[in-house]
Amino acid sequence: MRSDTAPAIRLEDYSPAPYTIEAVALDMQLAPKATQVHARLTIRRLTDTLPGTPLVLDGGGLELTSLSVNGVAIPVESYTVTPDKLELLSPPSEPFELEIGTRIDPDANTQLEGLYRSSGTYCTQCEAEGFRRITYFLDRPDVLAVYTTRIEARKSEAPILLGNGNPVESGPVPDKPERHFAIWHDPHPKPSYLFAMVAGDLAHVADSFTTRSGRNVDLKIYVEHGREDKCDWAMDSLKRSMRWDEEVFGCEYDLDVFNIVAVSDFNMGAMENKGLNIFNDKYVLADQDTATDQDYANIEAVIAHEYFHNWTGNRITCRDWFQLCLKEGLTVFRDQEFSSDMRSRAVKRISDVRLLKSHQFPEDAGPLAHPVRPRKYTEINNFYTATVYEKGAEVVRMLKTLVGADGFKAGTDLYFQRHDGEATTIEAFLACFAEVSGQDLSHFALWYEQAGTPLVEVESSYDATAQSLTLQISQEIAPLPGQADSKPAVIPIRFGLIGSDGADMSFDKVEGAEVRQDCLILSQRRQTVRFSGVSERPALSLLRGFSAPVKLHAPEKDQDLAFRAAHDSDPFNRWQASQTLATQSLLRLVRAAEAGEELVADSVVLDVFGSILSDGSLDPAFRALSLQLPGEADLAREIGKNVDPTAVLKARDALRAALGSTHMDLLRAALSQRESGPFDPGAEAAGKRALANQALAYFAASDASDAALIVNDLFDRADNMTDRLAALTLLVHGDLPGAQAALEAFRNRHETSSLALDKWFMVQATAPLSSTLETVRDLAGHRLFDENNPNRVRSLVHAFATGNPSQFGRPDGAGFSFVADHVLALDARNPQVAARLLTCFRSWRAYEAQRSSHAEAALQRISEAENLSRDSRDIVDRCLQ
Ligand code: 0A1
Ligand code: ZN
Numbered sequence: 001m002r003s004d005t006a007p008a009i010r011l012e013d014y015s016p017a018p019y020t021i022e023a024v025a026l027d028m029q030l031a032p033k034a035t036q037v038h039a040r041l042t043i044r045r046l047t048d049t050l051p052g053t054p055l056v057l058d059g060g061g062l063e064l065t066s067l068s069v070n071g072v073a074i075p076v077e078s079y080t081v082t083p084d085k086l087e088l089l090s091p092p093s094e095p096f097e098l099e100i101g102t103r104i105d106p107d108a109n110t111q112l113e114g115l116y117r118s119s120g121t122y123c124t125q126c127e128a129e130g131f132r133r134i135t136y137f138l139d140r141p142d143v144l145a146v147y148t149t150r151i152e153a154r155k156s157e158a159p160i161l162l163g164n165g166n167p168v169e170s171g172p173v174p175d176k177p178e179r180h181f182a183i184w185h186d187p188h189p190k191p192s193y194l195f196a197m198v199a200g201d202l203a204h205v206a207d208s209f210t211t212r213s214g215r216n217v218d219l220k221i222y223v224e225h226g227r228e229d230k231c232d233w234a235m236d237s238l239k240r241s242m243r244w245d246e247e248v249f250g251c252e253y254d255l256d257v258f259n260i261v262a263v264s265d266f267n268m269g270a271m272e273n274k275g276l277n278i279f280n281d282k283y284v285l286a287d288q289d290t291a292t293d294q295d296y297a298n299i300e301a302v303i304a305h306e307y308f309h310n311w312t313g314n315r316i317t318c319r320d321w322f323q324l325c326l327k328e329g330l331t332v333f334r335d336q337e338f339s340s341d342m343r344s345r346a347v348k349r350i351s352d353v354r355l356l357k358s359h360q361f362p363e364d365a366g367p368l369a370h371p372v373r374p375r376k377y378t379e380i381n382n383f384y385t386a387t388v389y390e391k392g393a394e395v396v397r398m399l400k401t402l403v404g405a406d407g408f409k410a411g412t413d414l415y416f417q418r419h420d421g422e423a424t425t426i427e428a429f430l431a432c433f434a435e436v437s438g439q440d441l442s443h444f445a446l447w448y449e450q451a452g453t454p455l456v457e458v459e460s461s462y463d464a465t466a467q468s469l470t471l472q473i474s475q476e477i478a479p480l481p482g483q484a485d486s487k488p489a490v491i492p493i494r495f496g497l498i499g500s501d502g503a504d505m506s507f508d509k510v511e512g513a514e515v516r517q518d519c520l521i522l523s524q525r526r527q528t529v530r531f532s533g534v535s536e537r538p539a540l541s542l543l544r545g546f547s548a549p550v551k552l553h554a555p556e557k558d559q560d561l562a563f564r565a566a567h568d569s570d571p572f573n574r575w576q577a578s579q580t581l582a583t584q585s586l587l588r589l590v591r592a593a594e595a596g597e598e599l600v601a602d603s604v605v606l607d608v609f610g611s612i613l614s615d616g617s618l619d620p621a622f623r624a625l626s627l628q629l630p631g632e633a634d635l636a637r638e639i640g641k642n643v644d645p646t647a648v649l650k651a652r653d654a655l656r657a658a659l660g661s662t663h664m665d666l667l668r669a670a671l672s673q674r675e676s677g678p679f680d681p682g683a684e685a686a687g688k689r690a691l692a693n694q695a696l697a698y699f700a701a702s703d704a705s706d707a708a709l710i711v712n713d714l715f716d717r718a719d720n721m722t723d724r725l726a727a728l729t730l731l732v733h734g735d736l737p738g739a740q741a742a743l744e745a746f747r748n749r750h751e752t753s754s755l756a757l758d759k760w761f762m763v764q765a766t767a768p769l770s771s772t773l774e775t776v777r778d779l780a781g782h783r784l785f786d787e788n789n790p791n792r793v794r795s796l797v798h799a800f801a802t803g804n805p806s807q808f809g810r811p812d813g814a815g816f817s818f819v820a821d822h823v824l825a826l827d828a829r830n831p832q833v834a835a836r837l838l839t840c841f842r843s844w845r846a847y848e849a850q851r852s853s854h855a856e857a858a859l860q861r862i863s864e865a866e867n868l869s870r871d872s873r874d875i876v877d878r879c880l881q
Contacts, residue, residue: 005877006378006870011322017138018049019091021145022189026135028115030122030153030199032107035115036065039102039135041145044095051093057086058140059102060114060133066101086136102135109133110788110829118265119224121200122158123278127271128321128380131192141318142423144189151197152181158199160222164190164274166256186274188254189421191317196273198222198261205231209239211253212246221284222261230285233296233681234260234303241304244338249412251311260284260303264754267790267832268384270302272309279306282755282791288679290756292722293686300342305335311416319423321380325372325448326426328384329392336393343683346571347621353546353572356394360386361551362637364453366842367878369480373426373448379874381832387451394549395447399430401492401519401547402444403437410436443523444490452477454489456522458554462537469497469507469531469538473522475550481881491522494547494570497531497538502567508533519547539563544570558584558604565608565626575626578608582655583630583638589651590635594644599651601658609659613666613695621687624694629655632768632805642848645809649768653701660702667702670695671710679720686722693726700730708736715742725759733767747784757784758795765800772807773814776800780822787826790833797822801840808840809847813854816841820858823872824865831869838862838875856880 023042028035045051061083067074069092080087086100109116114133115124124130132139149163152173161170165186173179184197202222209217219238221231238260245251255275266280283302286295312334313327340348363369363386370383372392377383400408411433419428426448434441459472477486495518499505512529514521520529539560543552561584564577585602592599612618612626632652636643660667674692675685696714700707708731715727715738728746731739743760750756761784765776779785779796786792801808801819808815819840827834844855862868863876 005873008376008378009321009380010376011320011373012375014320014322016046017140017143018053019043019045019055019138021138021143022095024145024147025150026147027150028152028197030106030151030158032117033105035104035106035122037102037104037135038066039100039137041098041100041137042095043091043098045091045093052090055088055091057088057136057138058129058132059084059086059136060129062133062136063103064101064136065103066099068099070096071099084132100136104134111831112265112267112790113832115197116265118263120157121198121202121224121261121263122153123198123200123261123263124196124273125267125271125278126195126273127193128384129193131195134195137192139192140320141191141193142320144191144317144421144423146185146187146189147195148183148185149195149197150181150183151199152179153199154178155180158201160198160200160202160204162196162198162222162259162261162276164194164196164276166275186255188274188315190274190314191423194272194274194314194317196271196276196278198276198278201225202261203228205235207235207239209242209253209258211242213252215253215256217242217253217255218257220257220259222259223281223284224262224264227262227281227285230287230290231262233286233291234284234299237300237303238307240300240342241307241338244304244341245308245311245334248337248341249311249334249416251308251416253310254315258307260306264791265789267830270306272306272313274310274314277306280791282758285755286681288681288720290721290750290753291681292725292759293681293689295721295755296681296686297339297343297683301335301339304338305331308334308338315421316416316419317423319425321377321383322373322375323425324380324383325388325392325395326424326429328389329372329396330429332389332393333396344619344621344687346575347619347625347683347687349545349572350575350622350625352390352393356386356390356546356549357637358631358633360390360549361453362633362843363387363839364391364451365478365480365637366845367481367881368839368842368875369451369483371449371451375449377874379835379870381871382835382874391549398447398490398492398548399433399441399444401494402441402490402521403433403439407433407437407439446487446489450477450486450489451483452480452486454486454491454548454550456491456493456543456548456550456552458540458542458552460540460554462534464537467532467534469534469540471529471531471540473513473527473529475522475525481878488523488525491548491550493520493522493542494518494544495520496541496544496568496570496573497534498541498564498567498569499536499538502563504569505534505536505538507531518544539567541568541570541573543573543576544568545572546576556580558602562604562608566611571622575622578612578626579630581605581608583635586630586635586651586655587638589654590639590644590647593647593650593654599654601655601662605655606659606662610663610666613663613670619687620691621683624687624690627691627694627698633802636805636843636846639846641846643809643846643851644848645805645851646811649806656698656701657703660698660700660704660707663698664702664704667695667699671699689720689722693723696726697730700734700736708734708738711736712738712742715745721756721759725763729763732763733769735767735769754789754791758791761785761792761795762799762803765796766803768804768806770807772800772804773810773818777818788829790830793822793826793833793837798837798840801837809851811850811854813851813857816855816858820862823862827865827869827872828867831871834869835871835875838872838879841879844879 025040027038113130151161161182163184168183170182203225204222207219260277262281262284270279312330414432454475496504561581568574585605718724
C-alpha cells in the first residue's frame with residue numbers, strides 16, 4: 001500500500017496560534033524504556049481569540065498518562081487525544097495551568113528526534129518538530145516560553161544532568177538513594193525547538209570567557225570518557241567565536257554557562273539549543289592522529305555557527321518554518337565571515353563557492369528546487385537544504401554588497417535592537433536594511449521568492465576608435481517544476497577591466513546600468529552597458545568574489561583565461577579563470593572519450609597549472625585549490641544532459657595523468673618541500689600540507705615508475721591524519737600496489753576511533769573502480785558497519801552515492817539499486833537520514849537514456865514501497881514529478 005501524501009503547509013495560510021504558552025515547567029524522570037515526563041504549562045488565551053475556542057496541541061507518538069487543568073483532573077469528555085494530538089474542547093478563558101503527563105521510550109527512538117539515547121547518553125533533538133515527541137505542546141517557533149527543567153535519573157547511569165539556561169539546584173532525591181536531580185532555568189523566552197536536555201556518564205573539559213561587559217561565563221564541553229584530550233580545538237574555536245561576535249556584530253553572550261555536548265548518533269551537524277548546544281561528535285573531536293585539516297576547519301566553522309545562533313536564531317527567532325533562512329542564511333554568512341577572518345579570506349571564499357556550486361546549484365536546477373524562502377512544504381525536515389543555508393548566505397552577502405559595509409552594520413544593529421525577543425520574518429529583516437540605507441529593497445526581495453540559478457550571459461565588443469566597451473547582458477532562469485517563468489533579479493556584478501599590463505584600467509563613464517564603485521547592478525532581463533574612455537581592449541573580469549549566486553557565461557578564449565589566471569587582481573577570479581580553462585579543456589576530452597578518440601590534454605592547461613605549481617609567491621592553500629581539477633560531478637553539471645559518467649571519469653583521469661607526467665620534476669620538488677616538525681592545525685600549516693598532497697596526487701597519476709613507492713612511503717611515515725588519509729586515498733583510488741595492506745594498517749591503527757573508521761569506509765566507498773560496488777556491499781555487512789549510526793551510514797552509502805559518480809551511475813543500474821535498497825531499509829528506522837540519502841537521485845534526468853531509466857526504476861521501486869515515511873515520500877514524489 002502506498003502511504004498517503006501528507007497535506008502541504010503553506011506560507012500564505014500562516015496565522016498565530018489562538019493561545020500562547022508563557023511558561024513551561026518540565027519534570028523528566030529518566031529511564032531507558034519508560035521516561036515519565038510531567039509538563040506544567042502556563043497558557044493564556046490571546047485577546048483576539050473567542051472564549052471557548054478549542055486548544056489543539058501537537059504530539060508525536062505520545063502516550064498520555066495524566067491531564068489536569070488548574071490542578072484538577074479533567075473529565076474525559078472535555079478533551080480528545082491521539083498519539084499525535086491533544087485537544088482541549090473548551091479551555092478556560094482566563095490564564096490557566098495545564099498539566100500533562102506523558103510516557104516515552106528513549107531506547108526505541110531510532111529516528112533520533114525528541115528524546116533518545118546515544119551510546120547510553122540521554123539527549124534530545126527538537127528542531128524542527130521534535131519537542132512534540134516529549135510532551136503535547138504548541139510546537140511552533142512563534143510560541144515563546146520561559147522554561148524550567150527538572151531532570152531526574154539514576155546517579156550511576158547519568159551522573160551529569162544538563163538543561164537549557166543556568167543551573168539552579170541539584171542533589172539527591174529524598175527516599176530514592178540511587179537517584180539524583182538537577183534543576184535548570186532559562187530566563188530567555190524561547191520556542192520549543194530550542195529546548196534540550198542531556199543526561200549521562202560524561203567527561204568534560206572546562207574553560208571560561210569574560211564578556212565585554214564583564215560577565216563571566218563557564219564554558220564546558222562534554223564528551224564520552226577518554227575523549228577529553230580531543231576537545232582543545234573546539235574550545236579554542238568557541239572562545240574565538242565569542243570574542244569575534246562581540247567585535248564584529250556587537251553580540252554578547254547572555255547566560256552564566258555555555259555547554260556543548262558531543263554525541264556519536266546525530267542526524268545533522270549540530271544544534272543551537274539555548275545554552276546547551278548538542279553536536280555530532282564529528283564537529284567537536286579532533287587530534288593530530290584522527291582529524292584532517294578539513295575536520296579542524298569544519299569544527300571551527302560549526303562551533304562558530306552554533307554559537308552565533310544565540311543571537312541569530314535564539315534571541316531573534318523565526319515566526320514560522322518558512323522563515324528558516326532568516327536564521328540559517330544569516331548565521332551561515334556570519335560563520336563564513338568568521339572563518340574568513342581566522343583564515344585566508346580568498347581561500348575561504350573559493351571553498352564556499354565550490355560548495356555552493358556542487359551542492360546548491362544542482363538542487364536549484366532539478367526537481368527539488370525551491371526558493372530560499374519556500375512557500376510550501378509537506379515535511380519541514382526536508383528543507384534544511386543547501387538552498388536555505390548556502391544560497392541564503394549568498395543573499396545576505398549580496399545585501400551587504402548593495403547597502404555597503406556601513407549600511408550592513410547599521411542594519412544588523414537595528415535588527416538586533418528592534419527584534420530582540422521576537423519571532424519574526426524576512427520582511428522585518430529586510431526592512432531594517434531598507435530603513436538605514438534609504439534603499440528600496442523590494443526588488444531585491446525576489447531572491448527569497450524565486451527558485452533557480454539565474455544564467456547571466458555577457459557578450460562584449462570593444463571599439464578601438466571610440467575607446468568604448470559594450471556589454472550585451474541577459475539574465476534568465478530555466479523553467480522549473482512549478483516555476484515556468486522567471487522575473488529578472490537585482491544582480492550585483494563586481495568587475496574589473498584588465499589592461500595588457502595586468503592592472504585594472506580606469507574608464508570615464510558607464511551608460512545602461514547603475515555602477516557603484518566596482519559593482520555593476522543588473523536589474524533587467526536584457527541590458528546593454530557601455531563603458532567609455534577605455535584605452536585598450538580589456539580582459540574582462542566579471543563576477544569578482546562571486547558577487548552573486550549566478551551562472552555566468554561570458555565566452556572567453558583559452559589565452560584570455562590563461563592571462564587572467566596569472567594576472568587578475570581578484571584572487572577569486574584568478575582561481576575561477578584557471579578552473580574555467582580546465583573545465584573547457586575537460587569538456588573537450590569528455591567529447592573525445594565519448595567518441596572513442598585519443599585523449600590529448602590541451603597544452604595551455606598544462607602550462608597554466610605548471611605556472612601555479614612553480615609560483616612560490618602565492619599562498620600554498622590558494623595554490624592547492626587552484627591545482628584541483630573540477631570534480632566529476634562539476635563536469636556532469638556543466639554537461640547538463642545525456643551525461644555519461646564513465647566518459648567524464650576517463651577525461652579527468654587523462655588530464656590528471658598528463659599533468660603529472662608533464663610536471664614530474666616540479667612535482668618532485670614540491671614533494672621534497674614537505675615540512676616536518678611539530679604538528680600545527682592552523683590554516684597556514686594546513687595550506688602547506690594541502691599543496692604537498694595535491695602535488696602528490698598528480699605525481700601518483702603520472703607515469704613515474706616510483707609513484708606507488710613514494711605514496712606508500714608517505715602513508716607509512718605520516719604523523720597526522722591529513723597526510724595519512726591523502727596517501728591512503730591515492731593508493732585505494734588508484735588501485736596501486738600496497739592499497740590493501742594500507743587499508744588494513746589504517747583499520748588496525750584506528751579500530752577504536754569511530755570518526756577515523758568513518759574515513760576508512762569513505763575512502764573505499766568513493767574509489768572510482770569497477771569493483772567498488774562489490775566492496776561497498778561487503779562493507780555494509782562488515783562487523784564495524786552500524787546501520788543505526790548516521791555518520792557510519794553517511795560514510796559508506798551516502799559517500800558512495802554522492803562521491804562516486806561513475807560507480808553510483810554504473811550503466812547496469814546496480815549502483816542505483818543498491819542505494820535504493822538502503823533508502824528503503826533505513827526509512828523504517830530513521831526517515832530523516834533516509835530522505836537525505838534519497839536526494840542523491842535528484843539529478844537522475846541528466847543521465848543518458850540507459851542510466852536514467854535505471855535510476856527512474858529505482859525511484860519507482862521506492863515510491864511503491866509500503867508505509868514510506870512522510871520524509872521519503874516527499875522527496876521521491878518530487879523527484880518523479
Ligand atoms: N539548526 C541546526 C541544524 C539542525 C537542523 C535540523 C535538525 O533536525 C532536523 C538538527 C539540526 C543548525 O543550523 O546548525
Ligand atoms: Zn544553523
